[in-house]
Amino acid sequence: MTETCFENFDRAFKIITFRIARKAYQITETIKGRYYYPKDPDGKGEVSETSRHLKEGETTEWILLDGTPATCSNIAIHNLYPGEIDLLISGPNLGRNSSAAFALSSGTIGAALSSSLSKTRSIALSYGTVEHPTPLDYFEPAHQLSSRIIRHLWEDWGQDKGGSIRNGEVDLYNVNVPMVEGLLKEEGLRICWTHMWRNSYGKLFKPLTAPRPATSPAGPDSLDHSTEGPLSHIAASDSSSHALTFKFGPEMTGLIHPDLANVPVGSDGWAIAKGWVSVTPLRACFAEPEHPTGINIWDTSEWKMKL
Template structure:
């Protein structure tokens, strides 16, 4: 089989949807000759990527998706062998294969659920088997469910003067020789994995896949095809509701109101008018948002008075929903009030919440 993008994930999707649509009961990726325990390895693993692709390859409704036996879930397992010494001791591969087959069989027969209510089945599993003879022996084999050990990998590349022609080109196996330029910056993949491969045992929490590997156990880690969702309950701000924790995007308006009340004698009448025009702001059923209807009504009345809006039934151009001059005026008023408060040292400098 030839494709323009030959990756493990590509193979999974093509097999499920093009070669054997509706015929596959279980996706097994691997075995990879190298561990994929801990976040640093798992997040960059093509083996786990292929299992993720299986979990995500459930057909959506309607064409062009093909029929599938698994409408809601495609069971997928990533199998990795953790190499500890090289060359791998004799007999390790055969014993590891026996364990892998047994683990996959047991999982397929009793797949498991993400929750106690059995509402969502587990999407995929990552299995890591250490290639250590004494731990692979039938009398010593131990398998345990684990969680993913959270770690980092730091620096991965070193600067080099070496020229390589292995330039990636999706339509060719090898790209053209790059031209040499004085001062051109080049890097090569040269990681230092010592601390990742052999972390201090006291730093590795019990029950994680890295802990299991250190103890010679085969780890079985249930995963979902999504980046880890951190609960919003731990965030330092936001308003709780029955559907989520919402940001208060009206803090600017609240600050302006506080400034207006506290320094009423310093605020000119036209600024108070600008503050009143911001009063049409409030929450809706989907969270905190700006309610433009009150502001629109006020603007429409102004435009009627100035002759910009025709009466009902008259032949005239449609009224503009927002008057740019009024918008600019309101923004200027808010900026002036903020500037005055920052000079007094009572208001921190505002940042753009939409950046990044």
């Protein structure tokens, strides 16, 4: 394929793509949308409150929703294009969504999970950042490669014997493309079927510095021992609440640059660490371990509490 990623797909069937983050449904807010009309070559265009015909130079009509990915996914499938969506592509997200630590907080995967629960084929696509900043010439070959992977998945979707949402089909796929120099080489990147690395993370939030009474020095976990800080505008009389003020500040070194010896071979984290593309089939549910050996699930006596 020589055209920009996903361009050919528009001619074959309806798709929807997402780029934003977070994965919860918005159940208390009103979701508003607008129409957007991008132009070649940079995608800049006009915004309209109502749908209209394309003007000269405009390539297509987009709908922008101010909702989370899962919210947008459901609205697109059931409200905007009911019965017309064949495949939902969430992404490409700029950043990896490999391993449990990233996947379980991923809005990109969240949108794909949402659409798969609506019985729609779904793919979450992420571009793993390796170099900072990512060279711009990596993106077009990443788009080309992603298009080929998506087409292959569409044409041979795969079966899941335990699947029930789409009559035994795989619910969704999670694809991670590392943004590395190998994208520019003729042979391209190796593509691997993978399973999700069940890793873990530690502290994700850091306490914010706050003013305290002069008689009470800063605690050992303070980021700044001075009385000036992000919360210095709060009156000193409110200092009793300052100790419970935190901000997202994750310690990600071990997740982004893991010791390869500790990463399971065949996992998505292992493939990304090797500079390879990972393709992971997923179920739209939490993992279910087998029942403990010897327990009869029909024997209610097993569940009597012992005092």
